[in-house]
Amino acid sequence: MKIGLMALSGVRVKNEKLIKLGVTLPQFVSRGKVIAQLPSLSLLIMAAMTPDDIEVDYVEVPDPGKIKELDRSYDLVAITSYSAQIYEAYELARRYKEAGIATVIGGTHVIAEPEEAAEYADSVAVGEAEVFWPEIVEDFRNNRLKPFYRDDAPGSYDLSKSPLPRYDLLDPEQYNRITVQTSRGCPHDCEFCAGSKLFGKGFRQKPVELVVKEIEKIKEKWPKLFIEFADDNTFVDKKWSKEFLKAIMPLEVKWFTETDISVADDEELLKLMYQSGCYQLLIGLESTSKDSLSGIDTHNWKLKQRDRYLESINKIQSNGITVNGCFIVGLDADSPGIFKEIRDFIDKSKLIEAQVTVLTPYPGTPLYKRLKFEGRLLKEKYWDRCTMFDINFQPKNMTVDEMEKGLLWICKEIYNEGEYLKRKRYYMDIIKKLPRRVKS
Amino acid sequence: MNSIEKEVVAVIAQESGIDESEVSLDSTLYDLGIDSLSTLEILVALENKYDIRIPERELRDINTVREIARIISEKSGCRKFFLGARIIKVFRKFFLKRRY
Numbered sequence: 001m002k003i004g005l006m007a008l009s010g011v012r013v014k015n016e017k018l019i020k021l022g023v024t025l026p027q028f029v030s031r032g033k034v035i036a037q038l039p040s041l042s043l044l045i046m047a048a049m050t051p052d053d054i055e056v057d058y059v060e061v062p063d064p065g066k067i068k069e070l071d072r073s074y075d076l077v078a079i080t081s082y083s084a085q086i087y088e089a090y091e092l093a094r095r096y097k098e099a100g101i102a103t104v105i106g107g108t109h110v111i112a113e114p115e116e117a118a119e120y121a122d123s124v125a126v127g128e129a130e131v132f133w134p135e136i137v138e139d140f141r142n143n144r145l146k147p148f149y150r151d152d153a154p155g156s157y158d159l160s161k162s163p164l165p166r167y168d169l170l171d172p173e174q175y176n177r178i179t180v181q182t183s184r185g186c187p188h189d190c191e192f193c194a195g196s197k198l199f200g201k202g203f204r205q206k207p208v209e210l211v212v213k214e215i216e217k218i219k220e221k222w223p224k225l226f227i228e229f230a231d232d233n234t235f236v237d238k239k240w241s242k243e244f245l246k247a248i249m250p251l252e253v254k255w256f257t258e259t260d261i262s263v264a265d266d267e268e269l270l271k272l273m274y275q276s277g278c279y280q281l282l283i284g285l286e287s288t289s290k291d292s293l294s295g296i297d298t299h300n301w302k303l304k305q306r307d308r309y310l311e312s313i314n315k316i317q318s319n320g321i322t323v324n325g326c327f328i329v330g331l332d333a334d335s336p337g338i339f340k341e342i343r344d345f346i347d348k349s350k351l352i353e354a355q356v357t358v359l360t361p362y363p364g365t366p367l368y369k370r371l372k373f374e375g376r377l378l379k380e381k382y383w384d385r386c387t388m389f390d391i392n393f394q395p396k397n398m399t400v401d402e403m404e405k406g407l408l409w410i411c412k413e414i415y416n417e418g419e420y421l422k423r424k425r426y427y428m429d430i431i432k433k434l435p436r437r438v439k440s
Numbered sequence: 441m442n443s444i445e446k447e448v449v450a451v452i453a454q455e456s457g458i459d460e461s462e463v464s465l466d467s468t469l470y471d472l473g474i475d476s477l478s479t480l481e482i483l484v485a486l487e488n489k490y491d492i493r494i495p496e497r498e499l500r501d502i503n504t505v506r507e508i509a510r511i512i513s514e515k516s517g518c519r520k521f522f523l524g525a526r527i528i529k530v531f532r533k534f535f536l537k538r539r540y
Contacts, residue, residue: 176473224457226475254478279477322477417500425496427477428484 001141002055004074005047006092007040008085009060014390017408041179041230042080042107044165046133054137058169064092070099076140079121080107083194083362083386090120097122102145104136109383111198112364116381118147127151128199130162155200159184160207167218177256178218179230182211182244186233188260189298190284191370192328194362196232203236208244215251226279229257238266245272258282261305264312270319275437280353281316282324285309288345291333313349320434322352322427329410330359330403332396339406343413352423356410357388358403359395441465444516445509451489452505455482465506483508490516 013019040060047056057074061067065088077096081089086109093103097120106125110117117124123145125132132149139145151157159181167178185203186196219225234257235241248255254277261283263269273281286302287293293303305312313323327342346354361368361377363386371377376394378385385392389407391400398406413419441449445465453460456474463472469479479502486508487493492515494502502508 176475224473254475279475421496421499424476424480424499428480428487428494431481432484432487 001053001075002057002073003050003137004057004059004071004077005043006059006061006077006079007043008064008079008081008089008092009040010062010085012084012384012387014385014387015404015407017404018389018411021408021411037175038177038179038228038230039170039175040080041165041181042129043078044167044169045163046078046129047166047169048163049130049133050137051134056166056169058166061088061092064088064095067092067095070095070101072099072101074101076102076104076137078104078106078125078136080105081109082107083109083383086110086383090117093121102140104145108194108198109363112194112362112368114148114150123147123149125149127154128157130157151200153200155185155202155204157204159204160210162206162210164214164217167221170221172221175222177226177228178222179228180211180214180218181230182206182234183231183236186260187236188233188301190286190296190302192296192359192361192365192367193232194360194365198364203233205237205240208240208247211244212247212251215248215253219251219253225253227253227255229255231257231259233259235259235263235269238269241269242272245269245276249276253277254279256280256282258284261285261309261312264308264315267315267319270316270321274320274434277437278321280322280324282326282355284326284328286326286328287331287334287338288327288341289331289333289338292331292338294333296331309345310349313351317350317352317427317430320431320437324353324355325349325351326355326357328357328359329407330391330393330395330398334395335397336402336406339410343410346414350423350426352427354414356407356414358391358407359393360386360388361393362386442509442513444513445506447489448486448505448509448512451485452482452508455485463505465504465509467505468503469505470503486512492516 043058047058050056079089079093089105093105096103103121104123104125105117105121106129110124111126114124114126123136124147125136126148128151131151136145136149183203183205184199185201186193187203215227256279259281263281286296290303290306293306294300296302313325316323325346329338329342342356359367361371363383371393378392378394382392391403394400395403449460449463452458452463452469452472456472456478458472469482474482483494483502490512492512494511494515498511502511
């Protein structure tokens, strides 16, 4: 028996003007390339949970439209996709189904819209792959594949039982960054977040020794390893974090992760991050406007941090760790003036990288439910606009046109070559003063 | 390869863990699998080695190993020239003071 594990890969943007502009913006292009090259961790975990007597293929599909001939050697095909590529995933599932090959579909979009997905695939997996992949395979073997597999207790899977993903299925020439997961979930309950709550509430973390084991395994294949920790918020538990950073220090890896601004409050943690190979932290600052931050998360945690943003960014970056500050435009209190405000903040804060994206109502999020209730979604099931660069809802204090123009303007302002070089030089001046770190 | 080019290749290899034989003058750091932040660390290592500072606008021209070596060569050449000029100035001042 042979199973094809397929991920819809790459970044999607529909806005023609932004695509045109993106080609000329170095920072925009480089981050896009990095994202496009990251392997799908969930499929590698599923491969690890597949019985040894079954052959598995890991396949990335950047554009299903370009597949002229389907690989008919598979008995079962499992597909995963985000909302932006979901119609392409459905089309791929439909083609395999028509070819008489059984299909299973999963992923964050499908968790939110299982009934929709069931129209295209034989079976829909609603939840974390570890929970029911072995059952799906067993059911398929016995010719009793169910239309739905649902997790009865979302978020209860114990990550200490997580198998070692099948990194051996990846071609080392194709990937220069490898994803490793240390945790799932985030304590901040942001209205727009599609990643941290769909797999269940709560924050779960892997034991340090398990993550170390994974990294050691990957290093056998990629001696010069760059890791992207595929977490929603890595450094929630500061005690675990320090133990973890000390444990990975001898492994000599370079790494990147997502976390929140609270790391700036712990100088010891920052020093450990730098020494253990941290190159960049992606931090959701979300907005510079206090009105826009108000109500973003249930405890207004981000609003309470706003006054310390400049000081915190400076503290992190002075420790040799670059901050990729993420901003969202189109929040309810945002007017057309927000673009200039964010641009000025980026300039003042000397953020080495910044990412400005539009508010995106992903299915399954409280934001999606609210905008739907308020009648502000531009179209039903406008999933292919869930790219974070395309607008699929009516902003409250500006028109769609104003928001599109503002986005283009700010992208030109922050991603142009002059700004890029200025940030590069600034980072070089910081690390010149710091002790050398471990090299992989 | 001239001496600066050889030294640049050695620093790139040492900083990135790549074998020196894999680094040619026409390789770009991207081709060698070196990401943008590691590129900056390599440049800082070279700046420290030659006691120079690459201006912001010249970071734009850095793509290949050859280009890095050229900029290093220009900057360190300028530094040596100005250092030489300063030594001559000091010497002259000292010499003239002694004579009169």
